[in-house]
Amino acid sequence: MSAVRYSVGIDLGTTHCVLSYVDLESPEDQMVLAVMAIPQLTGPGTIEEKSQLASFTYLPHAAEIAEGSTTLPWSAKPEHLVGEIARNLGSKTPIRLVASAKSWLCHAGVDCKQAILPADAPEDVERISPFAASKAYLEHLREAWNHRFPEHKLQDQDLTITVPASFDPAARELTVEAARHVGLHQAVLLEEPQAALYSWIEKSEGDWRNHVKVGDVILVVDIGGGTTDLSLIAVTEQDGNLQLTRVAVGDHILLGGDNMDLALAYTIKAKMEQEGGKKLESWQLQALTHGCREAKEKLFNQPELAGMPLVVASRGSSLIGGTLRTELTRDELNRVLVEGFLPQVQVGDKPVVRPRSGLRSAGLPYAQDAGITRHLAAFLSRQKDATIELGHTPAENASFLHPTAVLFNGGVLKAEVLSGRLMSILNHWLQSEQAPQARLLQGADLDLAVARGAAYYGFVRKGKGVRIKGGVAASYYVGVESAMPAVPGLPPEIEALCIAPFGMEEGTEQELPNEEFGLIIGEPVRFRFFASKIRRDDPVGTRLEGWNDDELEELDEIEITLPEEGRMAGEIVPVHLSSAVTEVGTLELRAVSNRDGKRWKIEFDVRNSEESN
Numbered sequence: 001m002s003a004v005r006y007s008v009g010i011d012l013g014t015t016h017c018v019l020s021y022v023d024l025e026s027p028e029d030q031m032v033l034a035v036m037a038i039p040q041l042t043g044p045g046t047i048e049e050k051s052q053l054a055s056f057t058y059l060p061h062a063a064e065i066a067e068g069s070t071t072l073p074w075s076a077k078p079e080h081l082v083g084e085i086a087r088n089l090g091s092k093t094p095i096r097l098v099a100s101a102k103s104w105l106c107h108a109g110v111d112c113k114q115a116i117l118p119a120d121a122p123e124d125v126e127r128i129s130p131f132a133a134s135k136a137y138l139e140h141l142r143e144a145w146n147h148r149f150p151e152h153k154l155q156d157q158d159l160t161i162t163v164p165a166s167f168d169p170a171a172r173e174l175t176v177e178a179a180r181h182v183g184l185h186q187a188v189l190l191e192e193p194q195a196a197l198y199s200w201i202e203k204s205e206g207d208w209r210n211h212v213k214v215g216d217v218i219l220v221v222d223i224g225g226g227t228t229d230l231s232l233i234a235v236t237e238q239d240g241n242l243q244l245t246r247v248a249v250g251d252h253i254l255l256g257g258d259n260m261d262l263a264l265a266y267t268i269k270a271k272m273e274q275e276g277g278k279k280l281e282s283w284q285l286q287a288l289t290h291g292c293r294e295a296k297e298k299l300f301n302q303p304e305l306a307g308m309p310l311v312v313a314s315r316g317s318s319l320i321g322g323t324l325r326t327e328l329t330r331d332e333l334n335r336v337l338v339e340g341f342l343p344q345v346q347v348g349d350k351p352v353v354r355p356r357s358g359l360r361s362a363g364l365p366y367a368q369d370a371g372i373t374r375h376l377a378a379f380l381s382r383q384k385d386a387t388i389e390l391g392h393t394p395a396e397n398a399s400f401l402h403p404t405a406v407l408f409n410g411g412v413l414k415a416e417v418l419s420g421r422l423m424s425i426l427n428h429w430l431q432s433e434q435a436p437q438a439r440l441l442q443g444a445d446l447d448l449a450v451a452r453g454a455a456y457y458g459f460v461r462k463g464k465g466v467r468i469k470g471g472v473a474a475s476y477y478v479g480v481e482s483a484m485p486a487v488p489g490l491p492p493e494i495e496a497l498c499i500a501p502f503g504m505e506e507g508t509e510q511e512l513p514n515e516e517f518g519l520i521i522g523e524p525v526r527f528r529f530f531a532s533k534i535r536r537d538d539p540v541g542t543r544l545e546g547w548n549d550d551e552l553e554e555l556d557e558i559e560i561t562l563p564e565e566g567r568m569a570g571e572i573v574p575v576h577l578s579s580a581v582t583e584v585g586t587l588e589l590r591a592v593s594n595r596d597g598k599r600w601k602i603e604f605d606v607r608n609s610e611e612s613n
Contacts, residue, residue, distance in 0.1 A: 006149075007158040007458025009195070010141060010187075011451035012175065014102045015225030015257065015411070016052040017137050018451035019145065024158070028464045033202060033455055035448050038144045040083035044069035050084060051448065053140060055225075057098035057133045058086035059118075059126045074143040080128070080136040091294075092313075094286035095121045099258075101137075103226040103364050104130035106164075106171040106252055108556035120282075134178040142182055155183045158461070160454040164222075164229045165191035165473055166252035168531070168555055169587040173603060176584050188506075189585035193220035193231035194246060194468050195453030196409035200444050201466060202456040209242055211441060212405060217247075217387060219403035219438065221376070221422065224410040225257040228372055230379045232401065233468065234387050244466060245390065248383040248401075249473035249533060253375055255367040257293075257412045260337050263370070264292035264328060267336050268310060272326050280312070284324075288312050295328045296337075300415040306330055334417060341370050342421045347377045347400050347429040373425050380429075382534060382550075389536065395435060402435040407444060414446045471503035472581055475535050477544070477552065478589060479528030480517070496530050496552060498542040499579040499589055509580040509590075513541040517577060519591050519600065521562040522569030527589075527602060529555040540579065562600050575600075 005025060011018040022033045037049035044065055058081040065081075072078055081089070090097025098117045105112055107130075115127040128136075138161075145154040161184075163175055172189055179187040197220060201208045212218065214237045222229040230250030236243045265288045269280050280288070288310065295308035307329040314324050351369035369375070380400040387401070388394070395402060406423065413419045419440075427437040445452070460467050477496035497512070504510065530552040532538075544552070564571065575591040582588060589602040 003152075004157055005152045007455050007462075008145070008154060008160070009190075009451045009454025009457065010138070010159065010161045011192070011195070011448075011454065012102060012134065012137060012161055012163070013055055013224060013450070014100055014227060015055050016447070017055055017141060018052055018448055019141050020448065020451040020455040021157075022455045022459050024459065024462060028459075031202075031459060031464075033452055035451065036145065036148065038083075038141065039073055039147070040140070040144075041070060041072065041081065041085035042083075043085055043088060045071075046085075047072065048084070053083045053137065053144075054087040055082075055099070055102065055137055056086035056090055057082050057101070057117075057128065057136055058089045059096045059098065059128065060089065061096070072143070074147045078140075080133075082136050082140050087290075091287065091290035094118075094290060095283060096125055098128060098133050100226050100364065101130040101133035103254055105134065105174050106167055107364060108168075108170075109365065112174055131174060131178060134175070135181050138179055138184065139182045142184065155186070157186075158458040159184055159187045160190050160195075160457050161187050162190050162192045162195045162450050162454050163585075164227055164252060165193050165231050165246075165249040166227070166229055168252070169476070169529075170556065173586045176586055188583060190454050190457050191231070191246070191249070191470065191473070192450050193222050193229055193249075193407075193409065194233070194470060195450045195457065196220055196222060196444060197233060197244070197407055197468060198453035198456045198460065199449035200407055200441055200453075202452065203443050203445075212242070214242065215392060216404045217392070217401065218405045218407055218441070219380075219426075220407045220409065221413070222409040223256050223372065223412040223418075225412075226254060228253040228255045228367075228375060229410075230376060232383060232386060232403070234390050234392065236390055242466070244468040246468055246470040246473070247390065248379075248386040250375070250379045251533075253367050254364055255341075255370060255372060255375070256410070259366065259370060260341060260412065261289050261293040261296065263336050263340055264296060264333070265289040267332060268292060268326060268328060272312070272324055275326065276324060280324075284312050284314070292328060296333060299328070299330055299333055300417075337415075338417060338421055341372050342418060342425065343371050343373055344425060344428075345371065345373050345377060347381065347432070349374050350378045351375050373422070376422075376426070377429070386536070395433065398433055398435070400429065400433075402430055402433070403438045404436065405441055406438050407441045409444060409446055409449055411447055469503075469505075471505040472500055472587065473502075474531040474533045475502045475538050476500040476579075476587060477530040477532070479530065480543070493545075494528065496544040496547065497577075498538045498540055498544075499577065500581065500587055501538055501540055502533075502536045504540075504579075504581050506581050506585050507583045509578055510540045512577040512579070515541070515576065516574050516594060517591070518572040519562065519575045520570065520572055521567060521600070522564035522571060524559055524561050527558045527560070529558065531555055558602065560602060562602075565598070573598075 006021045009020045019036045038053045042048045112130045142154045216235040218233045220231040232248040291310045307327045312324045351374045383401045479494045482493040574594045578590045580588045591600045
C-alpha cells in the first residue's frame, strides 16, 4: 500500500462531479490546491479531459454504440456510459438518460437500490438504481485518479465526499455505502456549504480574517442543479482566535437549475404550440428541456447575445419536416427565471403549500413553491434565535435572523442577474428592520468551490488550518412506544426520545441516561425516527410527550430484524441505549443488553434491499 500523499475532495453533485486535491507534504504557506482534469468520453470514440464529470448515465440500445467506441484509458468496455457522452446522447434520446441520481438518494418514498431510473422510460429500456448510478460516478473518478496517479491510489489517500447539509442520515449512509462498494472505505463526509466556505478561506490565502469579524453571521446560499441548500455559519472567538461555527441548516429543498430548465421548456413549448398549432409530445418536451439548459448557460455566459436558437426533432419524414425551430430570448430567460424563482417577497412570507393529489406519477418530490426567496425568508425567520447560544443578541424587534455576510455557491448563481436579485431582496429585508446591509464574500469559484473546499478540509484535519465546528445539523429522536393496555381504536402513545443533540460532533458517542428499554429481537420490527432543526437545546435523553408539527419532522421508518443469536425469536431483551456520530459523519443508535453486554446497532440505511440492475 502506498503512503497517504494527498487529500482528495469529491463533489458528488446532482449535475456535475468534480475532483480536487492538495499535496499533504507541502508546507502550509506553500500549499497548492488543484482541480484534476477528468478524462471522459464526449462522444463515441472521442475522449476529452474536463474539470467536471457530468452526473449523467446513458443506457444505450444494444445496437446503438459501435464495438470499441466506448474504450477509456483504463477500461476497454466500461459498464456504464457516464459523463459528457451520457449528457450528449441523452439530449437526443432522453428516455435513456439517468439524471439527478443524487436527489433520489434522499427520496424516502422509493428503494434507492432498485432499478427505477430513468423513471419515465418505457418498459423496453434498461433501468438502473440511483445507488448504482452514484457508484458509477465514483468508480469513474477512482479510475481516472488511479490512471493519473498510479503510485498513489485513490483508495489509499485521505478522501472527503461532499453531501448537501440537508441530507438526512439515510442519504448520508447510502453515499458512504456507495463509496465503500467501489473500494473507497476511508471516505468521510462534509456538508457542501461548509466545503464552499473552506474553499473561500483557502482562496483568500490567509486574508479571510480581514473580511469577517466576531459577531458576523455568514449566510451560505447554494443553488445547484437539483437542490437549494441554506446554511448559517457564525464567526466567534476562542483564546483570541477567530472561530467558525455552523449554527443552522435548511430543509432539503428539491429546487434548482433542473426546475429552471423545465420552466423554460414549458414556456418555449407553449410558444411553439401557438406558432405551429400542434401539441408537442412528452418526448419532445424532454429534448426541449435539454436544449433550454444549453441555451440558458450560453445566454448567461455571453451577455451580448439577445437569444439562442432551439431545434426540436419531429416525426416528419423530410429533413425540414423533421425539426421544429424557435428561439429562447433573453427577455424570456429573465422573466421566467428571475420573476418565477426569485420573486420580490416580504420576509414574513412563507412557501406556498397546495393540497396534493391522491395519485401522482413516479418522480422526485420537488418543492411545491418555486420561489427560492420565499424558502429563504422562511428559513431566516425560523432561525431568528439560532445564534443566542453563542452570545449573539438579536436586534430588538427582529423578525428574522440578520446575516451580515453572504457566500454564494452553485452553478445557478454564476448568473449575475440571479445573484444580484437575491442580494437585493435580502438587503431590502435587512433595511426594513434598520439592519446593516449584508456584504457579499467575493472570490468563490461557484462550479469548483465544493470540491476544492473538500480537499482543503483534509488539510485542515491535519491541524493545518481553521476548522468549522459543525456536528449533526439537527436534533434526532427515536420513537418509544408506551406499554399501555390495548384500547380499541387508539394506537399506543409515542414519545420522542432525544438520541443525538444538535451539534453532536463526528467521532463521538453519548450514553443515554440510565434507563432500561425492551428491545424486540428475531422478528421484523419498525423504528420511528424524528428530527428537529429548531429544538437546539434538548440534551440526550430528553423525552417529549407531545410536540407541534413545526417542531419535529418524522423521518422514514426503519424496518429491521435484529439477530437473536441464541435467543428466542420475539424475545424482549432489556437494554440501555447509546448513540454515535461516526468519523465519516453517519448516525447510529446502539442497544446494549443489560444481561450480558451483547450489542445491536441500528444504522440509518433504510432502503437496504438487494440491488437489481
